[in-house]
Amino acid sequence: MSRQATSTDGHNIDRDRLVDLYRTMRRIRAFEEAAEKASITGQVGGAVHLSIGQEAIAAGVCANLRQTDQITTTHRGHGHCIAKGTDPGAMMLELFGKEGGTCGGKGGSMHIADFEVGMLGANGVVAAGLPIAVGAAHGAKLMGEDRVVVCFFGDGAINRGPFMEALNWATVFKLSVLFVCEQNGFASTTHSDAVTGGGGANARAESLGLEAHTVDGNDVAAVDALVADLIPRIRGGSGPMFLSANTYRLKGHTSMDPALYRDQDQAAAQWDVDPLIRAADELRRLGLADSDLAAIDSAATGEMSRVSEAADAADTPALEHAFADIQDVGAPVWEAQS
């Protein structure tokens, strides 16, 4: 049942919609570049896993969700958060470990969550988001709500047991989940192909009873068009579906990883099919002026440079927060040091 979605060239996307998608992608890119910079300077302490090159998937999928729909994401999840509506200012504060961060500075990049917009959490454990996503959908079913849950993960996740368990579970309980596998080619610093047997993600999904699709994940209009078709069907009770989005991780595993383990010419060539360049080309073809594109770009860069500056200037969390929100029964007692 695998289908190849039409490419951008093959269908007519509304220009205003593509502008919106492009703006989301550009904001994600600008956020990631600001985060990368802050990581290199040491202002951001922990590991930062950049989604540079994968923005079209986040933007194209989340543009088709309601605020009440929910997502789970991974250690490489900044883009999904922004696309779902999380405030980048709060996200950057979180990366800097500051007061006012999405999680009060207690989670950092890998644990961003924003329940207000249906962002149920990034995760530091590969594939751990899949069971959580099916559980969120299971909860919606029990409560009679017509929410859709989108579960983002990478091709590295398909070799963990919870991948199989969660897909099977979603089929068995006929849950409203869209599994989105971002095929960026790498499982951490190892080529995914070298460690994946059989027919890959879609073959596994189909064997577990899911309708599986493939899309060019660097073509935001194609992602948008396909997901626009899938989400209403899932919401209508079709059961879970699976989407493989082919993309490329333009950066290393973390901001500190030069990714020397890959063919450097091949990696360099991938910058030519950068989803942002492709979307900008399409917008020009649709008649958008270069100055309009430049205005979107500079607005995004300006926004993220402001959130970085604000995060740098913000206060660290009050020390007692280290002992808050652990548990109601048997919580540790905070004794202020004199």
Next chain:
Amino acid sequence: MSTMSIISYQEAARQAVAEEMRRDKRVWALGEDLGRGGVFGQYKGLVEEFGPERIADTPISEATIMGASVGAALVGTRPVVEMRFADFALCAVDEMVNQAAKARFMFGGQARVPMVIRQPSGMWRSSAAQHSQSLEAWYTHIPGLVVAAPYTPADNKGLLKSAIRCDDPVIYIEHKANWDLEGEVPDDDDYLVPLGPARLAREGADITLVTWSKMVGEAEQAALLAAEQGIDIEIIDLRTLWPWDQEMVFASVAKTKRLMVVHEAVQVGGFGAEIAATVAEHMAHVLVAPIRRLGAPRAPISYAKPLEDLLRITPEKIVALASEQMAV
């Protein structure tokens, strides 16, 4: 005053789940074979009353039973997770330790994870090394988790109801050899035993014996034997291991000036070590004898009965240790 019935440990738990499901429609239970009453019959009749959506038969997918429960709890339901055997919960440790226990904290308090993780534990019917373990100490080590291990039928009802109403993830350890143990249990639908306070199972003057789960029964038998030797043992049934009732233990030790801790789990790294160390740190000056621990040898549990029996904590072993303490 509320009426009482004599019911089993298993029936007490079954009533607890049924009452809480009637009271709160967000409560549901999931696990393997629940529709047929659960592997020990502790869910008997519940699918008939609540239907297969709320008494959910799941695939044998422990990681996803646990992980899906985390997701379902994060969005506002209150899952009762059946792990069948505590040993099988080890297939779901990431979901318990990295997800359930930490989501509230990592997300800055945006969400709670109200779930009860039932883990039938302990030696029962020659079940060998993968169906007999007592692993409660592992979970006491994890910030975010509450750990309960009831012994009496009344506590199994009241504590399980409290666990279901609790907004924290609760590791709930029931002893498999206790399922048929009968006792008086209040009929009251709102009978709750709070998580935390211990139960004074027997008053005594000479030695404080701290224990939990099925070992409370062994301790009670030991106390009767010890009484024949003129040793008067006070027994504290901890009931909840995290948080544990330091106040009751300290008060008892202040009186008896002697402490023994007894548990079925392996002694090395067992929760008895935490109790012994805490008492030593705070009360060494009042003790008239060294603190003693009694747990299983650090060996996997054998199948063959005589070998399995070597690892059991018996009333005789407890009495022997009590005599040694009194001889100091």
